[in-house]
Amino acid sequence: MRRVLLLGGTTEASLLAQALAVARVDAVFSYAGRTETPMKQPLPTRVGGFGGVAGLIDYLRRAGITHVIDATHPFAAQMSGNAVRACTDLALPLLALERPAWQAQPGDRWHHVSDLARAVAALPIEPARVFLAIGRQHLQPFLDVGQHWYLLRLVDPGFDVPSERGAVVLDRGPYTLAQDLALLERHGITHVVAKNSGGQGAQAKLDAARLRGCPVILIDRPVIASRPVAASVAQALQWLGVSDVHAHSPTTERGV
Ligand code: 3Y8
Ligand code: NAP
Numbered sequence: 169m170r171r172v173l174l175l176g177g178t179t180e181a182s183l184l185a186q187a188l189a190v191a192r193v194d195a196v197f198s199y200a201g202r203t204e205t206p207m208k209q210p211l212p213t214r215v216g217g218f219g220g221v222a223g224l225i226d227y228l229r230r231a232g233i234t235h236v237i238d239a240t241h242p243f244a245a246q247m248s249g250n251a252v253r254a255c256t257d258l259a260l261p262l263l264a265l266e267r268p269a270w271q272a273q274p275g276d277r278w279h280h281v282s283d284l285a286r287a288v289a290a291l292p293i294e295p296a297r298v299f300l301a302i303g304r305q306h307l308q309p310f311l312d313v314g315q316h317w318y319l320l321r322l323v324d325p326g327f328d329v330p331s332e333r334g335a336v337v338l339d340r341g342p343y344t345l346a347q348d349l350a351l352l353e354r355h356g357i358t359h360v361v362a363k364n365s366g367g368q369g370a371q372a373k374l375d376a377a378r379l380r381g382c383p384v385i386l387i388d389r390p391v392i393a394s395r396p397v398a399a400s401v402a403q404a405l406q407w408l409g410v411s412d413v414h415a416h417s418p419t420t421e422r423g424v
Contacts, residue, residue, distance in 0.1 A: 169194070169234070170193065170194060170234050170235060170312070170408070170409075171193070171194045171195070171196075171231070171232050171235070172188065172194065172195035172196070172232070172233070172234070172235045172237060172408065173195070173196050173227075173228065173233045173235070173236045173237070174188065174195055174196065174197050174198065174200060174237050174239060174362045175198050175236070175237065175238045175240045175247060175251060176197050176199055176209065176239055176240070177199060177200060177202070177206075177211040177239075177241055177242050178239055178240065178267075178367065178369070178377055179238035179246065179367055179368065179369040180208065180265050180266075180267055180367065180401065181240070181265065182195070182207060182331060183209050183401050184237065184239055184265060184402060184404055184405075185197050186209055186210055186228075187401055187405055188190070188211060188371070188410070189210035189211055189242055189319050189335070191405070191410045193408065193410055195211050196209040196211065196212050196213070196214060196231065196233075197209040197212065197213040197214070198213070198215075199213065199215045199216075199420065200212050200215075200216065200217060200244075200247070200413045201215040201216045201313050203323045203324055203340070204321075204323075206325045206339075208360075211397055216265055216353045218250070218359065220250065220251045221250045221254050221257075223252065223256040223359060224250050225257055225258060226368055228254060228255075228260060233260065234260070234261070234262050235262075235263075235264050235408060236251055236254075236255050236262045236263075237261070237262075237264075237265055237404055238251045238263070238264045238265070238266075238378070238395070239261065239264075239265040239266075239404075241365060241412050242266060242269070242361050242363075242365055242366060242390075242392075243266075243365065243366070243388040243389065243390060244388045245391075245392055246274070246309050247391070248264065248392045248394055248395075249392060249397055250254055251395075252392075252393040252395050253392075253393075254296075254324055255395075257377075260418075261394050262395050262396070263394050263395070263404060263407050264392075264396065264397045264398070265398050265399075265400075265401070265404045266366075266397050266398075266399065267366040267367040268363075268366050268399060269364045269366045269388075270364055270365075270371065270374060270376070271388060274386070275378045275381075276377075276378050276379075277306075277381065277382070277383040277384065278383075278384050278386045279383060279384070279385050279386065279388050280387060280388060281386070281387055281388065282387075282388050283387065283388075283390075284302075284306050284387060285309065286387075287310075287361055287385050287387050288309045288310055288313060290385045291313055291316060291361075291385070292358070292359065293315075294315075295315040295316060295317070295321070296315075296317075296358045296359045297314050297316070297317045297318075297355060297356050297357050297358045297359070298310070298316050298317070298318050298319070298357070298358070298359045298360070298361060299318075299319045299321070299352060299355070299357045299360045299361070299375050299416070300318050300319065300320050300321070300358070300361050301321050301360065301361065301362045301370070301372065302361060302362065302387070303322065303323070304320075304323070304324075304327055305317065305401070307320060309341075309399075310361070311329065311333065311334070317332075317333065317334055317335065317341065317350070318333065318334035318335075318344075318355060319333070319334060319355045320334060320336045320337070321336075321338075321339055321351075322336055322337075322338055323338070323339075323340045324338070325338055325342075325363070326369045326393055331388050334406070335355065337351065341369050341370060341409065342368060342369035342370070342371065342372075343372040343373065344372055345372045345375050345376060347372065348372040348373045348375070348376040349379060351373075352373075352376050352380055353380075355400060357382060358382065358383075358385045359382065359383050359384075359385065360374070360377045360382055360383070360385070361384075361387070362374065362384060362385075362386055362387070363386075363387045363389075364386050364387060366388055371382070374386075399422050
């Protein structure tokens with residue numbers, strides 16, 4: 169009997185969860201528990217780490233999981249690596265549902281860097297007003313570069329910055345072009361720092377930066393151990409042998 173573990177936390181994971189619920193597939197949705205009130209999912213949901221590879225293996229066995237779909241974020245390298253190791257050990261089918269990386273378009277002023285440290289080093293010498301759209305986990309190395317002013321976009325409250333150093337805006341996304349254009353305008357942003365997350369949910373800031381002629385320091389994705397990858401919910405359903413006829417296109421296509 170098929171039982172799916174869906175490692176979530178992205179727009180694509182939420183869309184797949186809806187399709188699985190419509191098709192009445194026996195599935196469990198999993199969050200890391202990073203945010204205070206994660207979006208409700210139409211599937212039974214577990215929240216929190218598994219306890220490394222060993223903990224994940226133990227969970228997969230106890231829960232009788234027959235298929236794992238890793239629909240976490242391209243920067244969730246630790247979780248994805250653990251899923252590859254656990255599924256290899258248990259000879260369980262694993263599929264990654266991963267959106268393609270963003271590609272530069274005419275007018276983009278992107279400066280690609282391979283990691284966060286190089287993103288900090290890529291900041292200009294002269295004082296800048298920097299939109300740090302990389303979440304909450306890696307802010308300090310940027311704030312330590314004292315001559316810049318930072319706009320921080322976070323999901324949950326709790327991280328504050330003195331007004332002379334920056335401002336915090338709370339928003340869990342997905343974001344719209346109008347909203348991100350207004351944000352860059354209102355705060356006189358001169359530079360954007362972002363991860364090459366791909367997907368629709370976070371693209372607006374790059375489109376807004378292009379329209380404003382604003383340079384973007386774009387952090388490349390970490391390398392993840394190889395595993396089969398689907399680029400769409402339809403491909404993931406096909407991999408599961410769930411015919412599309414059951415799973416109508418999800419009711420709320422996230423309008424981003
Ligand atoms: C907890 C679940 C959905 C999923 C929505 C997507 C879109 C909005 C864009 C910016 C970039 C950032 C951040 C971001 C985006 C979607 C998607 C996406 C980026 C939620 C969610 C969880 C998380 C975790 C959170 C991280 C943070 C990263 C904010 C829910 C909303 C910056 C990544 O406070 C923290 O500790 C936040 C941590 C990991 C990166 C970081 O290092 O801080 N995501 N984001 C998931 C869990 O617990 O398992 O709360 O509902 C999901 C979404 N975040 O269904 O609509 O699909 O990409 N999330 C990045 O891309 O750079 C914001 O501001 O422009
Ligand atoms: P990570 O660094 O790859 O994972 C760190 C640890 O968090 C994992 O080893 C695992 O703990 C736990 N974990 C991560 N994702 C999990 C999940 N879906 N279910 C259960 N446990 C999970 O992960 P991250 O980058 O912090 O991402 C955490 C969550 O935020 C994921 O759901 C991801 O999809 C979402 N997200 C992340 C980003 C980002 O920029 N990183 C952006 C958008 C959404 P154990 O080792 O104890 O099992």
